[in-house]
Amino acid sequence: MNGPRTKPAIPWLVLFTSLVISFGFWRWAESVLVPANTQVVEASHQPIGNNSDLYPQWLAARELLLHHRNPYSQAVTSEIQSGFYGRPLRPSDPSEPRDREAFVYPLYVIFLLAPTVNLPFAISAEIFRGLLLLCIAASVPLWLSAMRLQFPPVLTIALMFLSVSTLAAFYEYHQDNLTPLVALMLAGAIFAAARNWFSLGGLLLALSSIKPQLSGWFVAFVLLWAASNWKHAKRLVIAFTFALAAFWFASDALLPHWERGFLGAMRDYSRYGTDFSILQVLLPGWLAKLAALSLVIALAYVCWRRRHAEIGTDEFNSGLAWTVSVTLAILPKLAAYNQVLLFPALLFFMLRWRSISRAGRLARALVKGAFACLLWPWSAALVLAVLSFLIPPQRLEQFAHVPEYTSLALVPVTLMAVIATTIAARAAASRALSAD
Numbered sequence: 001m002n003g004p005r006t007k008p009a010i011p012w013l014v015l016f017t018s019l020v021i022s023f024g025f026w027r028w029a030e031s032v033l034v035p036a037n038t039q040v041v042e043a044s045h046q047p048i049g050n051n052s053d054l055y056p057q058w059l060a061a062r063e064l065l066l067h068h069r070n071p072y073s074q075a076v077t078s079e080i081q082s083g084f085y086g087r088p089l090r091p092s093d094p095s096e097p098r099d100r101e102a103f104v105y106p107l108y109v110i111f112l113l114a115p116t117v118n119l120p121f122a123i124s125a126e127i128f129r130g131l132l133l134l135c136i137a138a139s140v141p142l143w144l145s146a147m148r149l150q151f152p153p154v155l156t157i158a159l160m161f162l163s164v165s166t167l168a169a170f171y172e173y174h175q176d177n178l179t180p181l182v183a184l185m186l187a188g189a190i191f192a193a194a195r196n197w198f199s200l201g202g203l204l205l206a207l208s209s210i211k212p213q214l215s216g217w218f219v220a221f222v223l224l225w226a227a228s229n230w231k232h233a234k235r236l237v238i239a240f241t242f243a244l245a246a247f248w249f250a251s252d253a254l255l256p257h258w259e260r261g262f263l264g265a266m267r268d269y270s271r272y273g274t275d276f277s278i279l280q281v282l283l284p285g286w287l288a289k290l291a292a293l294s295l296v297i298a299l300a301y302v303c304w305r306r307r308h309a310e311i312g313t314d315e316f317n318s319g320l321a322w323t324v325s326v327t328l329a330i331l332p333k334l335a336a337y338n339q340v341l342l343f344p345a346l347l348f349f350m351l352r353w354r355s356i357s358r359a360g361r362l363a364r365a366l367v368k369g370a371f372a373c374l375l376w377p378w379s380a381a382l383v384l385a386v387l388s389f390l391i392p393p394q395r396l397e398q399f400a401h402v403p404e405y406t407s408l409a410l411v412p413v414t415l416m417a418v419i420a421t422t423i424a425a426r427a428a429a430s431r432a433l434s435a436d
Contacts, residue, residue: 011154018158022165024382028403029170031393032384036400046097049086054128054176055121056080060103061110062117064254071110072261077102083121100272104265107258108247109210112181128176133164135180136172136340142187146194147320147347148312167377167407168339175337182211183340186218190320193222193236194311202239206247214341217327221303221319228307274332278411281334292330295415299326302422314352318422321348325415336407345414346370352421359424366417373406373413380405 041048059080060071069076077100078088084101091100116124137160143149144156151159163169172180185208192201205222208215223240226233251258279288279295302322309315324341331338349356349367356367380403384396 011152011158015154015158015161018161018165021378021382022161024385025165025170025378025403027385027388028381031388032396032400033170033403034174035393036397039397047085047087047089049082049084050121050125051084052121052125052176054125054178055083056101056103057105057109057178058113058116058121058124059083060105061113064107064110065114065117070255070261071103071107072258072265098272100268102265102268104262104269105210106212106247106262107251107255109178110254111247111250112207112210125176129173132172132176132178132180133169135184136163136169137161139163139180139184139187139340139343142184142191143344143347146187146190146312147317147344147351149347149351162378163340163343165378166339166374167336167404169337171335172337172340175335177335177337178211179214179337180340182208182214183343186215186341187344189222190311193226193233198226198233198235199239202236202241203243205236205240206243209244213331213333214327214338217299218320218323221323224303224307225309225311225316225319275334277330277332278334278408279329280332281408282412295326295330298419299323314425317344317348317351318418318425321345321418322422325411325418328411329415334408336404339407339410342410342414345418346374349417349421352425355425355428356421359421359428363417363420363424366413366420370410370414370417373410376406377403 060076063069063076063079064071080103081088081101085097089096089100113124116127119127140160140163141156144151144159169180171177185204189201189204189208192198192204201222205215205219208219219240223237226236230237255261277288277292279291282288283291299322303319306315306319309319321344324343325345328338328341349370356363384399384403387396
């Protein structure tokens with residue numbers, strides 16, 4: 001599907017607007033929000049170190065590759081805490097931070113970090129900050145192409161600027177989490193599969209399993225699609241299987257029986273490193289569990305119905321939108337940086353914009369609500385950025401979190417919009433069949 005036709009001047013106006021929004025967002029983030037957050041942390045008297053989510057993985061890679069130490073061991077965990085918090089934590093002290101910080105990734109993540117283990121961590125972190133923002137931006141044209149949403153190059157560049165000027169990108173920049181790398185791999189896998197580069201698609205899917213809690217449902221949907229179109233896409237399943245097996249055996253050669261350490265680390269992480277899911281925030285305990293189960297069943301049904309769809313069609317794209325929105329809704333982690341995974345759902349709304357405009361009021365309202373949640377941080381941040389030139393930024397710190405007010409609503413509103421548009425599309429199809 002082609003994007004809407006635009007007058008020649010409009011793309012350049014959109015690009016200029018995106019640059020203004022990007023500048024305003026980062027001016028607010030660095031001049032107003034960061035000082036406000038720093039004050040809160042200092043006032044809490046919590047230990048402060050590098051506070052980088054990259055550090056556990058980087059130290060694990062360095063200790064295993066250079067010193068042959070088990071990265072899941074308590075000794076390495078203490079060193080991780082020393083770097084992250086500035087000192088090891090005291091488990092018996094209830095005032096200590098709840099998140100104990102440890103290496104909780106599959107061991108083969110170290111292969112991605114291996115080129116940096118001889119560098120000082122400060123330099124590695126700076127490299128990854130830029131690299132991870134680049135991953136966010138690079139995923140934009142991949143998703144646009146894979147989902148058959150064609151924009152002029154200028155508009156694509158504008159979207160890339162906007163993608164790295166979101167709350168997800170800001171927290172990613174300061175926390176160095178590997179979520180954008182996983183999001184890029186998923187986008188690359190669909191892009192590759194759309195061009196029949198199935199071996200590359202399978203390899204990227206296997207690499208995305210470094211964060212299985214994020215990529216798991218997505219990978220399952222793509223593998224189901226490939227298995228259901230076996231003659232055409234069997235190489236994707238084969239490449240995924242061989243790549244994952246290669247990562248597994250290579251890891252086992254470096255650290256025999258590493259799986260035990262990984263499973264133990266994951267078991268511990270479930271007790272200290274997880275938050276509530278957005279469903280648990282919004283609903284009572286039993287109802288949240290019922291809603292999560294219902295969403296998983298609905299997702300399985302949707303994916304099964306779309307298993308023969310061609311990549312890039314509305315049917316397949318709706319499967320992507322369902323997969324990413326359900327994943328974030330049931331994920332027991334409220335971190336804003338995970339919202340980079342929502343991009344295909346928002347693109348799906350853009351693709352279906354004309355049909356959505358003819359859908360029911362509820363579907364239209366929810367889609368507009370999802371975009372409003374996305375637009376609010378840019379608008380509020382731009383206002384605060386302008387004020388920061390007129391008023392000392394310190395005086396604006398009481399309003400520092402205003403642009404974040406819609407962050408918590410973005411995932412549930414997007415999920416409800418995906419559900420509502422799916423129901424509206426089925427109702428429209430039923431009416432068309434009845435008319436015939």
